[in-house]
């Protein structure tokens with residue numbers, strides 16, 4: 001039971017005088033991480049596009065839904081597990097793909113993988129990771145110590161050099177990643193004032209390009225190795241990173257190339273969701289990239305119900321604004337199969353590396369379970385639209 005964590009905290013405090021090493025909710029993680037991070041790293045992580053209207057809308061959308069707890073329902077047996085793409089997850093939670101995590105902690109994605117596998121939470125490793133995907137997979141699957149083997153998916157930023165994109169997919173298959181998540185909303189960075197004012201783009205100093213630099217197809221496009229001529233390698237990265245020409249036909253093409261499940265991340269319109277499924281995708285991630293791309297875009301939670309109506313039965317993951325157990329419950333009630341945790345995890349990483357990630361996940365798991373059972377629901381499968389009312393009704 002995840003909620004034993006609550007008992008542990010109280011017991012350690014009351015019997016041993018020890019308080020938790022880190023805060024236990026989002027604002028605390030955010031504030032403490034702000035103190036630790038450089039101004040550039042903090043701006044990159046916390047910042048969003050434009051006036052950050054969409055980032056705020058993501059949170060406001062959660063506040064427009066309220067849970068009505070029901071009483072006197074037997075919740076003595078509880079089950080937080082869900083089945084996603086034929087695999088059982090202990091909780092409806094995975095880690096969102098996040099790039100360049102060495103700006104938050106020196107061990108970057110390797111620490112994230114360790115923290116995630118200790119909590120049994122699947123991790124989606126980003127193409128823009130600061131560590132090559134093979135290193136992340138090794139950390140995920142490392143069962144030394146008391147860690148269990150973790151579960152990983154690979155997030156693909158689809159290069160305009162299709163052979164490089166395909167090489168990433170082949171490497172992900174070989175490394176043991178279990179699904180491909182194609183992110184389609186960020187083939188170019190949006191107007192991000194917090195980064196612009198600090199002129200901060202970590203990729204230009206070689207952070208977040210490890211998957212490219214270590215790729216044999218990418219290397220074959222260079223006259224000299226990335227070690228011999230790092231500037232040329234970064235220039236090539238800049239010219240082929242994103243692919244504005246992608247269409248649904250490319251998803252259909254990818255379907256023919258790999259037997260791994262494919263999810264498309266960054267979907268906000270029901271017709272796009274339908275087109276992804278028609279092209280052979282197994283599901284979508286409803287997301288506006290945490291408000292980091294189109295400022296003024298609709299809150300991600302508000303996009304969810306129409307997409308569920310359009311492609312219900314396919315796998316639907318959700319992110320953008322998930323901060324606590326109640327948010328997880330609301331997204332599930334509106335039809336998501338599971339949620340992705342983004343910034344809360346990055347702040348945990350900044351606070352304490354693998355231990356900080358583990359702590360944040362443990363808090364979210366316990367908070368979710370408690371919220372669910374105290375609302376009178378013993379099983380995730382029973383979370384549905386009847387748990388919610390609109391705040392303005």
Ligand SMILES: Cc1cc2nc3c(=O)[nH]c(=O)nc-3n(C[C@H](O)[C@H](O)[C@H](O)COP(=O)(O)O)c2cc1C
Nearest residue numbers: 096097098099126128183289290320321322342343
């Ligand atoms: C610092 C940072 C880096 C990100 N890098 C990636 C990435 O490499 N690939 C990707 O698909 N999404 C990336 N995202 C978006 C997340 O996967 C996710 O959609 C977003 O964080 C959800 O919003 P939230 O963190 O506000 O909940 C990034 C987000 C942040 C904050």
Ligand SMILES: CCCCCCC(=O)C(=O)O
Nearest residue numbers: 099128186188189241292
């Ligand atoms: C040049 C684009 C790199 C983007 C990678 C990280 C990301 O997705 C983000 O939101 O930042």
